[in-house]
Amino acid sequence: MPIRTIVWGENVHEQSNATVAGLYPDGMHGCIAAALNTGAGISAETATLQEPDHGLPEVRLAATDVLIWWGHAAHGDVADRVVERVAGHVWAGMGLILLHSAHFSKIFKRLMGTPCTLSWREAGERERLWVTSPNHPISAGLPDHFELENEEMYGEPFGVPEPLETIFISWFQGGEVFRSGLTWRRGAGNVFYFRPGHETYPTYHDANVQKVLRNAVRWAHNPAERLRDVSQAPNRPTGAAPEPITERGPKLHKPGEEGFR
């Protein structure tokens, strides 16, 4: 079965900005999904902010292996209940890939536990991404570096927890650097942040960027069955202890009582 992937786009500037609409007539999400669908073993669809439940109802997420997220102007319009729903699926095993300005998305901040800040400049300058982990599944098949002639600058410090691994670091023409590809695990879910993708430039048409995205989908995919009850703290009663023990001492909880939360 192919890796069932949803590319989520907020789909705002595609509708309101002529430059963006010209670059991405099917939306950035549409462009990315098309690029993914050229990859063996990946089946990608799209979802957008404007759909009911932002296109991410429970039943659809339950049938999704990897979710890609692009947002910028409308982070605040994403419903908190959908954010919690997505977080729950990540903890249970769904892969999540955050693109560019999604550093400030609710779901990314929710999973990182930090402000996810950075500095930025919109000057169409040159970005050069260096591979710091050669032949990591996400960098497989890439040259040791590749360039994007026009990109928005993001500069360090990037306000995130130390990653599991650093895959890319960007050099910017104006003098800054940025950790452009970082991985984390949250529960059974693999999380990848990838920096490029300002909406006024043709970044998602770039062949190397598209290869990174296909690699990342394959890396993020956890083929195990989704975990259940990821937010439960089960009581294991004395009689069910792996080793026989006898209860001792004073107790706070009555038999069968649930724990506090």
Next chain:
Amino acid sequence: MPIRTIVWGENVHEQSNATVAGLYPDGMHGCIAAALNTGAGISAETATLQEPDHGLPEVRLAATDVLIWWGHAAHGDVADRVVERVAGHVWAGMGLILLHSAHFSKIFKRLMGTPCTLSWREAGERERLWVTSPNHPISAGLPDHFELENEEMYGEPFGVPEPLETIFISWFQGGEVFRSGLTWRRGAGNVFYFRPGHETYPTYHDANVQKVLRNAVRWAHNPAERLRDVSQAPNRPTGAAPEPITERGPKLHKPGEEGFR
């Protein structure tokens, strides 16, 4: 100047449960603060849920180096605005130490980005903590293991992100194990979770536990001046780029415009 430490206690079972009141006549927070104050270079006070702002107004947190948190029955009563205030100070450099049932506190879940689940059993069984990182600042001066004759069991899996370092792992008489001492960094703030401390047992009177707490306060202390604006994403305009560049290509933002959040 000594390390200015606040021991926060929810102070519920000390008031309502005779066993807890008997073990901790000054509250668990009072017992812990007294143990810290025997340590050179530490100055500890207490704060409780029942005080205005839970005893953690902005001006007091700004003058605090390390905050210790014990909560259990009343996690839900902690005001969200206080949780965000504490998180902000951690990101800016305040140390935070979470004890036992604080695994389910709002502040810990906020900073981890995961459900922080575990399994549990209240049977007064024996816990043996093994040092996995000898001579780490938090384990300095401890034997290779130490025991608590009566403790609540917490069992793996512990639903937290991979730690920076694992310092202790517990063996339980009933057959479980648990990563009992874990470190993370969130922004400029050091975070330590330490497992022992069920309220119906005399855990915080134990000499080894007290040594761990003093060590942990010293480890968590970041002597640098608190960071400012940890949630800002500053624009660095083209004219202020470290290297001279010329703006190119289409732009989304007008000059001086703030970024989206």
Next chain:
Amino acid sequence: MPIRTIVWGENVHEQSNATVAGLYPDGMHGCIAAALNTGAGISAETATLQEPDHGLPEVRLAATDVLIWWGHAAHGDVADRVVERVAGHVWAGMGLILLHSAHFSKIFKRLMGTPCTLSWREAGERERLWVTSPNHPISAGLPDHFELENEEMYGEPFGVPEPLETIFISWFQGGEVFRSGLTWRRGAGNVFYFRPGHETYPTYHDANVQKVLRNAVRWAHNPAERLRDVSQAPNRPTGAAPEPITERGPKLHKPGEEGFR
């Protein structure tokens, strides 16, 4: 193409100890290889200390995706040149799985940069492995814990660098704990240490242990083409810099000169 796997066994106690020979008439390596070959997409062979080049000549390693290593009594008999050869292949992308007493193998110590020490006891006691990272590729399909009725005890502290991820922690009947499943990356190579496997017990006949090994082979497999020149530090001359620059200042090296090593 299946994952080309070699199970390396030192094959000493199988020849000299009746208990071991009885448990593993085809050698521990033979038992493990057979268990792997029941897994879809895995093709496993064996190699032993006694073969020329210990069964690991360059041409064979070059055609190997994952190497599994079991050694105990004869660590010192493994030729240093073979250890370096294996290390080179790991850095270039070959997966490596170290079993039990291989904690003291030359290759593991070589890749960790630490003494890889632990404490131990041979008493046939019960070991219970707890999954700390549910649905990690290595723990997929396992129950939350499983038992081995008779095993050698290994106790913390385990003298290794902090892992990328902790997958299993063991509880021992005699009171100790041990991080029984740990991952690292070394270059493009995935490295996994798995604790169980004392030669006088039937550990490698256990269904859960066999599942872990099959999972680990799939996790360790890096399908990318092996990296070349992993020990080279190439000079990138001024004329080949990605951005045009002019040489300035005094120089130590003459044009075209190699760097010091």
Next chain:
Amino acid sequence: MPIRTIVWGENVHEQSNATVAGLYPDGMHGCIAAALNTGAGISAETATLQEPDHGLPEVRLAATDVLIWWGHAAHGDVADRVVERVAGHVWAGMGLILLHSAHFSKIFKRLMGTPCTLSWREAGERERLWVTSPNHPISAGLPDHFELENEEMYGEPFGVPEPLETIFISWFQGGEVFRSGLTWRRGAGNVFYFRPGHETYPTYHDANVQKVLRNAVRWAHNPAERLRDVSQAPNRPTGAAPEPITERGPKLHKPGEEGFR
């Protein structure tokens, strides 16, 4: 007691190259030690390759809290027994700071378990170091970035294990990036790699570089008493098990026998 620090220099180009001798009349090691001695609580001396035991006899290392290492042209002349001696002290708690071309020193490769490769160019270009972990003890008091007008370029990929934390990333005028400040722990010893310091430039006279070095000495210092027997794997006999157990099953080892190594 101040932090007892040794700055080790190979002291080759200071003797043979007029540029280096002119920049560092007291040797690079002498310049660094003088900078450290301006810091409160640090007491720094030097040692060089040419001294007996390279100036690092057992008795002197035993009385050293932090060792700083600069080498380049003569890595191969460092005696293996001294390398093992230094490694032993790091595992036992001595801090170690590796500078610039020490990426290829025997001791760094020994502790990392990887080739520690990179790409390089000697063109006197501008390097700009960005702080990626603000207010980390090593970056405390620094601006968000600082520049070195003339430096050798080091480019990614840097062939080292994932660090505990990334503190600095460098931007180079010629278009490359490099993780310029990385931390690891090896046993009880803190290890820091800091990139700048090509011998033909006045890098170690730079105020920010000197501040980093003083910060790093304080961070690397482990005040706990040195660990003993860091390479031992002690047997814990059945009678000494924390929990009473009865020996079962066949045994490989005779009572009191040492383990294999």
